[in-house]
Amino acid sequence: MKKAGQRVLLLLLLPLLLLSFAGHKAAAAGTTPGKIVMDSKELALPKGVILENVNGSVMIPIRVVVENLGFEVLWEQSSRKVTVQQDGKSVQLAVGSTTAQADGVNLTLNAAPKQNGGTVLVPIRFVSEQFGLSVGWDNTDKTVYLSGGITETAPVASDPLPSATPDPSESTEAAPGAVQSPSPTTPPQSGTETLEELDGSVIVAPTPPATSPVVKGAVFSENRLIVAAAGGAKATVTRVTGPDRIVVDFAGAAFAPDFSGSFPGVSTGGSPQGKLDVSGYPLVTEIRYALFSTNPPTVRFVIQTTGYQNYQVSTDESTGLVTIDLNVTGSETGAPVNPVFTGRPVIALDAGHGGKQSGAVSLTGKLEKTFNLAVILKAGAILTQEGWADVVYTRTSDITLGLQDRVKIAQAANATLFVSLHANSLDVSYPNRSKVNGSETYYSRSESLPLAEIMQKHLVAGTGFKDNGVRSKSLHVTRETRMPAILLEAGYLTNAGDEAGLYSEQLQNNLAREIVAGIKEYLGL
Ligand SMILES: [Zn+2]
Structure with a gap:
C-alpha cells in the first residue's frame, strides 16, 4: 500500500513542481x-x-x-x-x-x-x-481566505488581555507536540529533489540533508493524503468535529521553497497556502494547507470529510512519506464518541473578573463580575450536592485574580474540564450596540470543541436567549489550560432584554442547572 502511494506521489509531484510558481504569476x-x-x-x-x-x-x-x-x-x-x-x-x-x-x-x-x-x-x-x-x-483569482471561526485560527497569538502572564513554555499550545526548530526564523533549506524511474519502480534520490524539518509536497490519491516530509518533520493527527475534519500538523516544519499543492496560492505572509485536488473522492470535501503558525513554524493540512471518518497514519522512515489513509474499514466506523473519562471528575469553575476588575458594566450599572460569581456558585452548589464530582473554583468571593492564576488553579487540581462564565458587552460607540444580544460559547483548542458544542446547547437552554453559536477565539484561560476548556458569554449586558434576564434569580438558577447538565452530558453521565 505504501509503495503504491509513494509512486502516485512521486509521479504527481513532478508536474506540480513545474506548476508551482505559474499560479502565483498569473495574477x-x-x-x-x-x-x-x-x-x-x-x-x-x-x-x-x-x-x-x-x-x-x-x-x-x-x-x-x-x-x-x-x-x-x-x-x-x-x-x-x-x-x-x-x-x-x-x-x-x-x-x-x-x-x-x-x-x-x-x-x-x-x-x-x-x-x-x-x-x-x-x-x-x-x-x-x-x-x-x-x-x-x-493572487491567481484575487481571493482572500479567512479562518476566523474554526480551530486553525488560533496560532501563537499574543495574550489578548493585559493581566495575563506570558509563559513561554506554553506558547506552543496551538500546536500539540510542537518541536522547536533550531532556528525558526531562517528559511528551511531543501535540496533539489531528483526523481528517477528504473525498471518501473520509483526511486527517490537520497534527500540532501535538510537543516530543519520541511514539508516538500503533498497529494491526495486513493483516499490517502500523502505528504513528503524531510528533516525530521513529524505529523500529529487529530480529529475535529463540527464539521468533521482531520487536522494534520507538522510542528516545527515549514514548507520547502518549491512546495506546491494542486491549487496553489500564497498567504499574505508569503508562505504557500492552497488546496489539494480531491475530485472523485466523495469522502472528502476539501483538503487545504497553510503555514498554521510561524514561530515555531507549523505546516497544517486540514482534511474536511463529509462525515465522521476513521483514518490510519503511517510514516515511511526511509522516504519520509507520511500517509493518512482514509480506507479504514471495520467496526470502528461510527458516530463520534466523546473521550472516555475514568475516575472521579474534577470540574474547574471560573467566575470571570472579580475584585478590582468589574468586567462589563450593564445598562443600569450592574457589574458583570457579580453575575458571573452568582451563577458559578449556584452551579458549584448543584455539583457538590449531586456529589459525583469534585469542584474547584478559581474564586468564590469578590477577589481580583489574574488570568494565569485561573489557569494554574485548574492545572494544579488536574481538572477534567474547565468552564469559565462571563457576560458580554459592546462599547458605547458600537453601532446598534443596544440591539446585539444572545448567548455564545468560546473555545481555543480543537480538543475543546466537543465540550463547547454541548455547553452552547445548554447555555441557550439556560438563558433562553438567541443562539449565537460556538466561536473559536484565542482567549487566555481556554488557550493556556490543558484540559477541555470553554468560556460562556451568557448574554449582552448592553442589551436591555439580556440584562434583565441575566440578573433574575430564575434565569440564574436555570443557567446553573444547565451548566451542570452540559458537563454531565459531555462526560457521558
Ligand atoms: Zn467578562
Whole structure:
C-alpha cells in the first residue's frame, strides 16, 4: 500500500513542481473585484469594492471583519480612525496613515487604510497578525481566505488581555507536540529533489540533508493524503468535529521553497497556502494547507470529510512519506464518541473578573463580575450536592485574580474540564450596540470543541436567549489550560432584554442547572 502511494506521489509531484510558481504569476487583471472566502463560504463584498494587494497587504472592507469575525470595530468619523477590539486587545488605524497603535504601541503599516465612499478598507494582514487570525491571499483569482471561526485560527497569538502572564513554555499550545526548530526564523533549506524511474519502480534520490524539518509536497490519491516530509518533520493527527475534519500538523516544519499543492496560492505572509485536488473522492470535501503558525513554524493540512471518518497514519522512515489513509474499514466506523473519562471528575469553575476588575458594566450599572460569581456558585452548589464530582473554583468571593492564576488553579487540581462564565458587552460607540444580544460559547483548542458544542446547547437552554453559536477565539484561560476548556458569554449586558434576564434569580438558577447538565452530558453521565 505504501509503495503504491509513494509512486502516485512521486509521479504527481513532478508536474506540480513545474506548476508551482505559474499560479502565483498569473495574477488576474485589476477588473475582477476579488473574493473573500471564510471557512469555505464566500462572503458578499460591498458594491464597488475591489480587493487589492497594496505592498503585500490585502485591503479588505472592515465591515466584513465586523460581521464575520465577531470583532468589535469602532469608527470615529471626525478623525477617520478605526479601532478594532477583541477581548481587551485594541488596535487603532487611521485612514491615510501608515502608523497604527496596538495596545498603545506604535507600529508601521505596509499600507495605509483607505476610504472608498462609505467603505473603509484596512490591511487585513496587519489586523490578522495582531489578533492571531489565519488569513491567506490567492493572487491567481484575487481571493482572500479567512479562518476566523474554526480551530486553525488560533496560532501563537499574543495574550489578548493585559493581566495575563506570558509563559513561554506554553506558547506552543496551538500546536500539540510542537518541536522547536533550531532556528525558526531562517528559511528551511531543501535540496533539489531528483526523481528517477528504473525498471518501473520509483526511486527517490537520497534527500540532501535538510537543516530543519520541511514539508516538500503533498497529494491526495486513493483516499490517502500523502505528504513528503524531510528533516525530521513529524505529523500529529487529530480529529475535529463540527464539521468533521482531520487536522494534520507538522510542528516545527515549514514548507520547502518549491512546495506546491494542486491549487496553489500564497498567504499574505508569503508562505504557500492552497488546496489539494480531491475530485472523485466523495469522502472528502476539501483538503487545504497553510503555514498554521510561524514561530515555531507549523505546516497544517486540514482534511474536511463529509462525515465522521476513521483514518490510519503511517510514516515511511526511509522516504519520509507520511500517509493518512482514509480506507479504514471495520467496526470502528461510527458516530463520534466523546473521550472516555475514568475516575472521579474534577470540574474547574471560573467566575470571570472579580475584585478590582468589574468586567462589563450593564445598562443600569450592574457589574458583570457579580453575575458571573452568582451563577458559578449556584452551579458549584448543584455539583457538590449531586456529589459525583469534585469542584474547584478559581474564586468564590469578590477577589481580583489574574488570568494565569485561573489557569494554574485548574492545572494544579488536574481538572477534567474547565468552564469559565462571563457576560458580554459592546462599547458605547458600537453601532446598534443596544440591539446585539444572545448567548455564545468560546473555545481555543480543537480538543475543546466537543465540550463547547454541548455547553452552547445548554447555555441557550439556560438563558433562553438567541443562539449565537460556538466561536473559536484565542482567549487566555481556554488557550493556556490543558484540559477541555470553554468560556460562556451568557448574554449582552448592553442589551436591555439580556440584562434583565441575566440578573433574575430564575434565569440564574436555570443557567446553573444547565451548566451542570452540559458537563454531565459531555462526560457521558
Ligand atoms: Zn467578562
